[in-house]
Amino acid sequence: MGEVIVVTSGKGGVGKTTTSANIGTGLAALGHKVVLVDTDIGLRNLDVVMGLENRIVYDLVDVTSGNCRLKQALIKDKRFENLFLLPAAQTKDKTAVNPDQMKLLAAELKEEFDFAIIDCPAGIEQGFRNAIAGADRAIVVCTPEVSAVRDADRIIGLLEAAELMNPKLIINRLRPAMVKRGDMMDIADILDILAIELIGVVPEDESIVISTNRGEPAVMDMVSQAGEAYRRITRRIKGEEVPLMNLDAPKGIFDRLKKLVGIR
Amino acid sequence: MLEFINRMLGRETGSSKTVAKERLRLVLVHDRASISPAMLNKLKEDLIKVISNYMEIDESALEVNLCQDEREVALVANIPVMKMKRDYVNKGQ
Numbered sequence: 412m413g414e415v416i417v418v419t420s421g422k423g424g425v426g427k428t429t430t431s432a433n434i435g436t437g438l439a440a441l442g443h444k445v446v447l448v449d450t451d452i453g454l455r456n457l458d459v460v461m462g463l464e465n466r467i468v469y470d471l472v473d474v475t476s477g478n479c480r481l482k483q484a485l486i487k488d489k490r491f492e493n494l495f496l497l498p499a500a501q502t503k504d505k506t507a508v509n510p511d512q513m514k515l516l517a518a519e520l521k522e523e524f525d526f527a528i529i530d531c532p533a534g535i536e537q538g539f540r541n542a543i544a545g546a547d548r549a550i551v552v553c554t555p556e557v558s559a560v561r562d563a564d565r566i567i568g569l570l571e572a573a574e575l576m577n578p579k580l581i582i583n584r585l586r587p588a589m590v591k592r593g594d595m596m597d598i599a600d601i602l603d604i605l606a607i608e609l610i611g612v613v614p615e616d617e618s619i620v621i622s623t624n625r626g627e628p629a630v631m632d633m634v635s636q637a638g639e640a641y642r643r644i645t646r647r648i649k650g651e652e653v654p655l656m657n658l659d660a661p662k663g664i665f666d667r668l669k670k671l672v673g674i675r
Numbered sequence: 676m677l678e679f680i681n682r683m684l685g686r687e688t689g690s691s692k693t694v695a696k697e698r699l700r701l702v703l704v705h706d707r708a709s710i711s712p713a714m715l716n717k718l719k720e721d722l723i724k725v726i727s728n729y730m731e732i733d734e735s736a737l738e739v740n741l742c743q744d745e746r747e748v749a750l751v752a753n754i755p756v757m758k759m760k761r762d763y764v765n766k767g768q
Contacts, residue, residue: 556695557695557698557699560699561699561703561706564703564706564707565706568707590692592690593691593692593693594690594691594692595692596692596695596696600696603696604696604699604700604703
């Protein structure tokens with residue numbers, strides 16, 4: 412029996428889709444059978460982030476409305492044969508699916524897969540209600556900005572009202588240099604405000620843009636900081652205790668020189 | 676406004692993250708203040724329980740409301756006291 416995990420945030424553009432792609436790929440890399448479900452009907456993107464946009468035949472709405480069987484709509488990943496994508500429909504809207512249909516779908520996915528990662532659309536309307544309907548647990552993605560934190564707070568309230576208790580937080584796009592000079596809220600500030608458990612911190616990293624350009628999730632990039640952050644999150648999802656990465660701002664040349672001559 | 680005065684006087688108002696956190700704290704009080712009538716009722720019952728340890732109150736006239744203005748949210752309770760409990764006053768001394 413598998414587990415359904417919804418990745419949500421309230422605010423758009425904080426990295427739900429990137430997070431979903433990386434968590435899903437990370438879990439598949441560890442040998443689990445994983446399906447990624449894009450519930451952002453009308454604005455699908457998980458397919459391009461995964462580099463699978465050319466293979467879509469059927470979509471989520473085809474499955475929930477009975478136009479095709481689940482197996483027909485699942486797209487096999489290029490890299491892992493135990494990783495699949497169920498794409499969103501692009502020509503319909505959020506009302507094409509209802510929460511009851513999503514619950515049925517989630518139950519079917521749990522039979523087949525170890526993990527189903529649900530990429531939730533932005534907002535708190537039907538798209539959100541669909542995405543959380545069949546979920547067993549939730550991950551809230553938030554960037555260190557007032558708007559994202561405020562929306563995350565609202566989402567946490569709505570998740571708990573829907574009896575999805577103890578959502579976990581990913582702080583995304585943290586910029587250690589800005590934190591250091593006091594111009595960005597740090598991990599403790601955000602946890603203090605949102606009062607939920609942290610499951611990972613992903614630093615702002617250019618490699619995310621590059622990997623998204625290529626359609627290859629950063630979690631497979633062994634050099635980048637973001638890749639390492641996602642690998643750690645993946646292991647935490649499995650219940651492992653993994654320490655947070657050291658995100659100290661990379662030292663500038665002056666810092667290194669100062670250290671060299673001994674003035675600190 | 677306060678920030679402006681501080682700047683005129685050349686005072687440092689602190690890092691922008693402190694501003695962000697303070698603004699968030701305030702706005703979330705507002706956001707979260709939309710509590711359900713059920714929760715407000717539960718709060719009333721709990722208040723009555725605690726206060727009844729110290730004094731007799733008129734439960735039927737008890738009013739508990741959340742009031743908001745621009746700067747803050749306040750819990751305003753109007754609790755008519757009928758009688759003080761004497762033995763509690765003695766015990767407290």
